[in-house]
Amino acid sequence: MNAAARELYVCSGCSTLSRGGPQGERCPRCGAALSFRKPQSLARTWAFLAAAIILYVPANVLPVMHTEWLTGSQDDTILSGVLYLLWSGSWPLALVVFIASISVPLLKIVTLGGLAASVQLGSTWRPQSRARAYRVVEFIGRWSMLDIYVVAILTALVQAKALAHIEPGPGALAFAAVVVLTMLAALSFDPRLIWDASRDAAC
Numbered sequence: 288m289n290a291a292a293r294e295l296y297v298c299s300g301c302s303t304l305s306r307g308g309p310q311g312e313r314c315p316r317c318g319a320a321l322s323f324r325k326p327q328s329l330a331r332t333w334a335f336l337a338a339a340i341i342l343y344v345p346a347n348v349l350p351v352m353h354t355e356w357l358t359g360s361q362d363d364t365i366l367s368g369v370l371y372l373l374w375s376g377s378w379p380l381a382l383v384v385f386i387a388s389i390s391v392p393l394l395k396i397v398t399l400g401g402l403a404a405s406v407q408l409g410s411t412w413r414p415q416s417r418a419r420a421y422r423v424v425e426f427i428g429r430w431s432m433l434d435i436y437v438v439a440i441l442t443a444l445v446q447a448k449a450l451a452h453i454e455p456g457p458g459a460l461a462f463a464a465v466v467v468l469t470m471l472a473a474l475s476f477d478p479r480l481i482w483d484a485s486r487d488a489a490c
């Protein structure tokens with residue numbers, strides 16, 4: 288038995304438990320809109336995920352950094368930046384950039400896609416594990432801006448070393464969009480949906 292089955296709303300604004308106010312689906316305490324689950328949770332998660340997957344391609348294929356100096360210019364993608372760091376001997380930094388910029392967004396997309404697909408199919412498979420996976424994605428979300436810091440550190444490093452002019456490339460814009468879109472996808476997903484299928488199966 289859960290609150291939704293007893294037609295009790297939990298207010299997202301003030302956590303009040305209620306059957307809705309007199310003027311409809313509004314919290315009687317603070318007036319926030321009430322719903323049993325996040326509205327259109329799955330549709331929104333899928334939409335944000337699809338956009339993130341599409342933009343993940345240009346984020347990795349297009350240059351994220353355009354460097355110009357006296358003798359020439361160079362365009363770097365995330366991967367070529369990682370390889371450059373690796374060759375120049377700064378492998379710890381190469382590892383940080385690889386994890387933050389390539390692995391983490393991919394991990395978030397794959398995990399959220401798997402969670403959304405499992406809810407869509409009404410799966411009752413290991414809800415504890417799936418709930419834990421969602422918490423991990425949510426936790427990583429708080430550190431998503433790490434990617435932006437990495438680009439900032441890289442820019443500072445290169446500018447300190449050489450008299451170069453650095454500009455962000457179109458890939459950086461796509462990359463920032465992927466970070467924001469995966470955060471929105473995680474925010475749209477309602478982890479309570481994982482437990483709804485298990486409860487329905489038990490009934």
Ligand SMILES: [Zn+2]
Pocket residue numbers: 298299300301302303314315316317318319
């Ligand atoms: Zn409220």
